[in-house]
Amino acid sequence: MTTLPRGAAATTHRAVRRRRAVAAAGAVSAGLLVLSACDKPTAISTITVGSDSVSSEATCGGEDKALTTETLNECLQDKDIDEIKVDPTKPVRFGVDPDIADHSWTILLNGQPLVDPTKKTYQSIPGSVFFNAQYGAQGDSTLVSIKEGEDEATGLWSFRLKKDED
Numbered sequence: 001m002t003t004l005p006r007g008a009a010a011t012t013h014r015a016v017r018r019r020r021a022v023a024a025a026g027a028v029s030a031g032l033l034v035l036s037a038c039d040k041p042t043a044i045s046t047i048t049v050g051s052d053s054v055s056s057e058a059t060c061g062g063e064d065k066a067l068t069t070e071t072l073n074e075c076l077q078d079k080d081i082d083e084i085k086v087d088p089t090k091p092v093r094f095g096v097d098p099d100i101a102d103h104s105w106t107i108l109l110n111g112q113p114l115v116d117p118t119k120k121t122y123q124s125i126p127g128s129v130f131f132n133a134q135y136g137a138q139g140d141s142t143l144v145s146i147k148e149g150e151d152e153a154t155g156l157w158s159f160r161l162k163k164d165e166d
């Protein structure tokens with residue numbers, strides 16, 4: 001038998017349920033606030049040589065907005081980019097997220113198109129191409145970029161390829 005006055009147990013139980021509901025609503029609100037503060041990450045592109053690979057988010061753009069020529073030129077001058085060693089006898093494999101492929105993409109060698117635009121998520125090119133003067137390469141280091149967009153560039157992912165002398 002309960003020692004509480006008649007109806008007091010039900011009132012106490014309702015108060016506990018109300019506190020739990022308020023706490024749950026507060027937790028959901030806090031979670032939504034945290035999620036709304038997060039930026040959506042840009043798509044990733046990856047370069048693989050043998051068993052080594054390097055991936056990167058966009059150096060510039062990647063948010064479906066056209067980049068100006070000035071912005072593209074500034075991005076191509078960026079020195080803080082990922083690099084990978086390349087054995088010229090091995091293929092260099094390029095992979096992009098489907099979001100990039102949907103908009104078409106091309107590989108740039110020192111800022112100049114190396115291949116025709118494609119909507120595939122993968123391309124492979126012989127490593128020797130990236131160190132061949134015929135294709136605009138100079139020395140043992142080459143800037144390679146992936147440009148999203150066929151007519152207007154909407155994103156740029158840049159990498160430095162270093163000739164592996166081993």
